[in-house]
Amino acid sequence: MKLRHARAIAVFGIAVLALTGARGSGGGGCDNNSSGSSSSSGGGGSHSDSDSSSSSGGVSVPGGGGSADKAARDITIDKCAYDAATKKLTARITVKNDGSLDYDYSVTMKFTGSGAVTRTAFKAGIAVTAGSSVEAELTTPYLGSGDGSEYTKCEVDRASRI
Incomplete structure (x- = not known):
């Protein structure tokens, strides 16, 4: 192997090490502990009424890690x-922020039923x-x-916070 090839491999190895972090500490690459925001889909929780009048009880929306x-x-x-x-379909929600930062939330609600569009x-x-x-x-x-x-x-179709 020529010296220039060995040098190129060494530089590449150092660059990868620098971007990923030497001891799995998150380094300079991507990590899953970001405090940033996202606007992708989430949610999946829902609320059903047996009649079309008011209802109580609140249903929490489960989620994953994003x-x-x-x-x-x-x-x-x-x-x-x-x-x-x-003459409107209405969903009343409570948004609770247990975090240490202020957030602005965006929510898309989906209304469904038997035979309903x-x-x-x-x-x-x-x-x-x-x-x-x-x-x-x-x-x-x-x-x-x-x-x-x-x-x-x-049900909550999408939710995001920034």
């Missing part, structure tokens, strides 16, 4: 119903200071001709 999953876990669905007065509602800019919680309401127009009873479930 930033979007952390945002989804901060959301509890308090009510999922058709509001006859406004899936409808979505989106709300951005839900500001929650560190250690507190905020209630918010997401609505979408009801396009059916009935009483909204076909919509029996709402």
Whole structure:
């Protein structure tokens, strides 16, 4: 092997070592302990009403390990119903921030039911200071001709925080 090849391999090895960290300490490469934000999908928790009127009980949204999953876990669905007065599908949520930083949350809610066309509602800019919680309401127009009873479930489709 020529000296220039040995030198190139050594430089490459040092660069890889520098980027990944010598002792698994996170180094200069990518690590999973980022405190940044994400706007990918998460969530999966849902809330169902047996009738289309108000409901209580809050259903926590489980999540995994990503930033979007952390945002989804901060959301509890308090009510999922058709509001006859406004002719809108409505989800009332509570966003709880147990962290030490203030966050702005964005939430996409999905309304589904038997034979119903899936409808979505989106709300951005839900500001929650560190250690507190905020209630918010997401609505979408009801396009059916009935009483909204076909919509029996709402769930967090996506959630993010920045």
